[in-house]
Amino acid sequence: MDNTKSSSEQITYSFIAPLLNEEGNVQELHRQIVETATRLGEPYEIIFVDDGSTDRTAEIARSLSPVTVIEFRRRFGQTAGLDAGIKAARGSILCTMDGDLQDDPAEIPKLLEKMHTEGYDVVASWRYNRKDSVAKRLVSRVADKLRKALLHDTIHDSGCQLRVYKRECFDGVDLFGEMHRFIPALLELDGWRIGEVKVTHRPRTAGTTKYNWRRSIKGFADMVAMGFWQRFRSRPLHFFGGVGLISIAVGMAILVWMLVEKIVFGASISERIWPLLGVFGILTGIQLFTFGLLMDVAMRNYYRTANRMNYVIKRVTHNR
Numbered sequence: 001m002d003n004t005k006s007s008s009e010q011i012t013y014s015f016i017a018p019l020l021n022e023e024g025n026v027q028e029l030h031r032q033i034v035e036t037a038t039r040l041g042e043p044y045e046i047i048f049v050d051d052g053s054t055d056r057t058a059e060i061a062r063s064l065s066p067v068t069v070i071e072f073r074r075r076f077g078q079t080a081g082l083d084a085g086i087k088a089a090r091g092s093i094l095c096t097m098d099g100d101l102q103d104d105p106a107e108i109p110k111l112l113e114k115m116h117t118e119g120y121d122v123v124a125s126w127r128y129n130r131k132d133s134v135a136k137r138l139v140s141r142v143a144d145k146l147r148k149a150l151l152h153d154t155i156h157d158s159g160c161q162l163r164v165y166k167r168e169c170f171d172g173v174d175l176f177g178e179m180h181r182f183i184p185a186l187l188e189l190d191g192w193r194i195g196e197v198k199v200t201h202r203p204r205t206a207g208t209t210k211y212n213w214r215r216s217i218k219g220f221a222d223m224v225a226m227g228f229w230q231r232f233r234s235r236p237l238h239f240f241g242g243v244g245l246i247s248i249a250v251g252m253a254i255l256v257w258m259l260v261e262k263i264v265f266g267a268s269i270s271e272r273i274w275p276l277l278g279v280f281g282i283l284t285g286i287q288l289f290t291f292g293l294l295m296d297v298a299m300r301n302y303y304r305t306a307n308r309m310n311y312v313i314k315r316v317t318h319n320r
Helices: 026-040 057-062 078-088 105-118 134-151 179-189 213-232 236-263 274-305
Strands: 013-019 044-050 068-071 093-096 122-127 163-166 194-199
Touching (some): 013 026, 013 057, 026 057, 044 078, 179 194
Parallel strands (some): 122 194
């Protein structure tokens, strides 16, 4: 079967991999993807997104076929690479993976089988027996505990990008920061069904890891943002207004107590810090409540300008 793309051809599978300085892996990755895609027996495309590589990654990728190569002018990050690849994809099923060959494309049929037989919209991979360093596994385990506490998602491994998605999952979705780790949590928030399959994990044989302490900090910041977005995206006033009202109540309680001490007990309060703390609590509470109101207005405007609401409709049935 000729898998060469034409503008009118219906693509079933889009294989998407961001690349950064993977000149030692990109050719073999392409070969393994082609092998897997051929076995699936449906029209496919391969999209490589070069994230500003400084080696021969882009040059080697351009020499391969079939492939679409998207090259960034500079390094924008893995999340940007995935977003660009997803937006360029034409397949009804999107298959994402890292470009370091630690994800095995041969596992994709297992993910697709679970998607098709059990009706999932997304199927993620769980690297049950990881081949990373002890330090990296330790950091990942701590991050997973924090993720579970903040996001309450249902998958075990947010770091593995070997996943399959139905194309419609990304309608109206934009990815920023280091959000690629939390795509399942983001989609689960909108009601998409998320499944998981245990997969093999291979040691890196070429190139160097791109993970470091700075990415961990960025990931944690995005995790907190996701946690807030998950709980309060349609009602920020409930969070900021609630905290603001608590602050106002505490501040007023302090001032009332100071007034009681002054009038009833005749205590001197001129040199005590509590009156200042009471006033500070009230002013802080007013600011938080006002900020919550402004955030509420901003979120309403967001949903209007994005032509969406804070809910996702699964199905509309018309019986006549």
